Amino acid sequence: MLYENCKMITFQSGCEEDTSTCDVRIDGETLIVSYDDTIYRGNDSGGGHYDLIAPMVNGRATLHRAKDSDTLEGSWIEGGFIGMWQIELSDETRGK
Numbered sequence: 001m002l003y004e005n006c007k008m009i010t011f012q013s014g015c016e017e018d019t020s021t022c023d024v025r026i027d028g029e030t031l032i033v034s035y036d037d038t039i040y041r042g043n044d045s046g047g048g049h050y051d052l053i054a055p056m057v058n059g060r061a062t063l064h065r066a067k068d069s070d071t072l073e074g075s076w077i078e079g080g081f082i083g084m085w086q087i088e089l090s091d092e093t094r095g096k
Helices: none
Strands: 002-012 018-027 030-035 038-046 049-054 059-064 071-078 081-088
Touching: 030 049, 030 059, 038 059, 049 071, 059 081
Parallel strands: none
Antiparallel strands: 002 018, 002 081, 018 030, 030 038, 038 049, 049 059, 059 071, 071 081
16 A cells, blocks of 8 residues: 555654655555655564665664554664654555
């Protein structure tokens, strides 16, 4: 399922929170988050916990989605910077 224009809030120590949009694709055990020119991709490691990587920006991240929830939350490390993020899945969806 593709969720388009999802609200993405990122947090980083010493910075104000940043709100932007992203697209999220959930296809079986695979989760893909894309925004700007960045793509995080990973698999469910169990219980709705996803471990993601974005090689183009030297990024690693985690996201967790509770059962039947429309919110993903986790942490990220990108190019030496560390933060947290929250994504609200949109109602704008397209099938596989």
